[in-house]
Amino acid sequence: MSYNKTANITAETINPRVKTFNYEPCGEIARHAERLQEELNKNPGSRPFQEIIYCNLGNPQALGQRPITFFREVLSLCDNPALLNRDEAHLLFSQCAMKRARKIIEAMPGRDSGPYTPSQGIKSLRESIADGIAGRDGYPSRPEDIFLTDGASSAINLTMQILIRSEEDAILCPLPEYPLYSGSILLHGGTMVPYNLSEDGDWGLDIFEVKRCLEEARISGLTVRAMVVINPGNPTGQVLSVTNQEEIVEFCRKEGLVILADEVYQDNIYVDDKKFNSFKKVARSLGYTEDDISIVSYHSVSMGYYGECGRRGGYMEICGFGEDVMGEICKVASLTLCPNIGGQILTSLVMDTPKIGDDCFENFLAEKESILSSLAKRAKTLEKAFSSLEGVTCNRIEGAIYLFPRIHLPAAAIKAAKTEGVSPDIFYACRLLNDAGIAIVPGSGFHQVRLLDSFISV
Secondary structure, three states, X not given: OOOOOOOOOOOOOOOHHHHHOOOHHHOHHHHXXXXXXXXXXXXXXXXXXXXXXEOOOOOHHHHOOOOOHHHHHHHHHHHOHXXXXXXXXHHHOOHHHHHHHHHHHHHOHHHOOOOOOOOOOOHHHHHHHHHHHHHHHOOOXXXXXXXXXXXXXXHHHHHHHHHOOOOOEEEEEEEOOXXXXXXXXXXXXXXXXXXXXXXXXXXXXXXXXXXHHHHHHHHOOOEXXXXXXXXXXXXXXXOOOHHHHHHHHHHHHHHOOEEEEEOOOOOOEOOOOOXXXXXXXXXXHOOOOOOOOOEEEEEEOOOOOOOOHHHOOXXXXXXXXXXXXXXXXXXXXXXXXXXXXXXXXXXXXXXXXXXXXXXXXXXXXXXXXXXXXXXXXXXXXXXXXXXXXXXXXXXXXXXXXXXXXXXXXXXXXXXXXXXXXOXXXXXXXHHHHHHHOEEOEEHHHHOOOOOOEEEEEO
């Protein structure tokens, strides 16, 4: 008997789709930053900086943002239900946190946070989220349309699994883009059709540019199935006007496209002349029902004032899909059995926060406003700082937690980058990391048209 001693699994034999995309926020520069941090831990003083400042991801609590007390109290009680029966519980936890925890525990399988839950998420938590959406938008929301997920990323991946049948199926995506979208589209065998946001127009969305991209895609033989819109923008920090959103709704309705609305930064608005409006609200205000247009909206507990990135909680609300399709989505969701229960709980809390009259309301509101005020202050400080630097231009930040400045590198730096065999933006990002200990994402990581842009996290 002979045995094949050659490894069966190699870089050449894995799924080729895995090798077709990059996710630069966690790419080579981020990995090099981790290596430098290990070096500093072993040999303090070996570099001209004491620690790595990670600006490659929106990761608020890693940068000092404090968690909301109410959220953490409820989570703690749900993980330790016996605490509710202890005499000292009233000294350690607010009454509203204890009341909410009791309600959630009653709905959990086995009244504990350890068992599996329904694949779509615990129904009472989805009911709370639906009520929160209805209160936000002024239009009804149904718990049957809501899927709780392990962050918005899982919801986006699940959507792509449903929509993409072959490489002839395409999704419209903005550039600069959050690379989760291009990665997920390519991994599931589809094609991304980019449309460019206008840097000279404060990263605005020109509907004629989107129409042009759609027409070219169709001429090339692609079937465009959906349009991704990120509002507020990631990584560009703009907030769409209602007029712009209405144009998008009318366009997608006319062209038969699903709107994939990434709305995870809806609580991060820093300008007085803009406010967040969900695409569902805009569509309903135009008189369109779920029979007229399909919308999938995403939200998560990672951003906003909550910043609970590692908890991996989120949801998608699906409007306009038939019951037969919803059944198929439930089937795919069941492959992971269920989203983590801590994330489910947090997502319900984010959409159903303490109300006036609750004993914890004033403390909750103070913490929320303090965090949002701090984020706004830092955003404006960085915007002003970048705009004052020689060789740097930066649009105003309206929302989200990112700035996307353009770095105008001198000819000598561009020549040096060419000598090293890398693009100028990667050259700049590497020098910034090695010389100053600051980890950023090169603009090309977001498929930006101009490769000298670099992404900076607030």
